[in-house]
Amino acid sequence: MKTQQEIDYTRIADAIGFFKENFKAQPKLDEVAEHVNLSPFHFQRMFKDWAGVTPKQFLQYLSVEHAKEILKQEDANVFNTALETGLSGGGRLHDLFIKVEGMTPGEYRNGGAMLQINYSFADTPFGKVIVASTSKGICHMAFVDEGEEKALEQIKTNFPNAVYNQLVDRIQQNALFIFTQDWSRLDEIKLHLKGTDFQIKVWETLLKVPAGGLTTYASLAKKAGSENAYRAVGTAVGSNPVAFLIPCHRVIKSTGEIGQYHWGSSRKNAIIGWEAALKESVE
Template sequence: MTTTLSSLSERSVAYERMADALSHLGETWRDWPDLSQCAHAMGLSPHHFQREFTRWAGVSPKQFQAALAHAEAGDLLRQGASVLDASFEAGLSGPSRLHDLFIAHEGLTPGQAKSGGDGANLVIGEAPTPFGTGIFLSSSRGLCGLGFADDGVSAKTGFEHPGYAKDAVFADLASRYPNAEPRRDDAEARRWAQRIFQGTDPIPVALYGTTFRRQIWRALLDIPAGETRTYGEVAAAAGQPKAARAAGTAIGANNISWLIPCHRALASDGRLHNYHWGVARKRAMLTYERAHAA
């Protein structure tokens, strides 16, 4: 347990610097900068940068550059995405356990959902994850919410990461069930973090939504790890081909980021934007998924 949590803590601390590194590599990979150049841009020694990047991403910076160089970005570019966005979208991907997930939409009864969670026994807490601090909201039946917090600005590079402070993320998740009064328990959050980011068993998800939203969320689960789909494509996969705008709203209403992968959904122009927990984090998630497959 100690080793696992230590590993998550180290990767969480490294997240913002790695987000900067992914941005830098995404901008420069066509020039094939060497390890020293990349490390210098991050304010680290080559040895430290190699070790920290590989520990976080699961591949070396050179392997990441090679994956970008061989990425099939042509379709995204033809759709109008920038070279930078296309390189990130076709970056590294990984095997997915998302088909093992189930959406137990009865985790909160319709009555509890309509009453803002009144009578629901919810627990909320924070724990380290590969994408910074995770805020976990759960019930006895499964995970009800997962969001991410960050410090806003990298101390090393000054690169600004969109996102929320911890108290704002706590308030965000709790506000989705305003009458539930969730109990704070960071130890329970750490258990969820270990199950999600270090475990192999299926993750129970306790989530209530309308029939249409559940259809959209299930369509998100069908997107292979590291790949992306437009809102229109997600709507079509859910059997609602004319409902792209409504699909975007449903995707934005997803309470459980990462596990129900709204980070794989793009607007019609194919660009990386409009992610609730920040574009830098969305880019990091897509890159992380591709890294493990590569």
């Protein structure tokens, strides 16, 4: 059975999809509210509670024009400023507090036989997630769209011989603070990832794209030191094992269009708009 947060997010995502599909017609609040089976008053209040802004303001963050402006800023030293200060107005840039440690061959040799993995399920503003950790950090996070059993099986596919415990640990709890919009409570998040040196380099570069910021595959490839390998960079982005924490949702087309996402384009739109609203609130 879905939780109320999951039900609310489903409605929000449906509304965002409706807005995007019918943007040229400029649908009114009443039309969108009817589409998600809510009264205009209830829908407006629910949306603002979720995003911190009105549906109309949120949609502006998802426009091609807004995305292009963000991409221009990326070339105007916003990227470097974020790295130097570690601050975004009154809120800390969570990305700078995420550290990646690659697994050694011995740690995942023979299907993870040397690993103890704790896992749990949690509700987020974008639907339920499964989060898993070793003693060194988060090794997996994914949105649960096809049931908890399938979500767990995916981890076991990656580490079939690890020992699994359904247990919420401090490593997981700290990582989940990422969804609270109160990053002042956020300590350093550690990731313990299985990947090639190239993949880990791309993921580390992705972490330097600040919340509310966007980048393109070509730009990401250049910053990762592989300027002519943007297709390989795209593959590395697509193989990201830690949803949201490694922000592959911030990679968009050079045209300013949001593009596709492993976890669905509606969810990508929701995350980008949510982060943009949060950035505006602390500047």
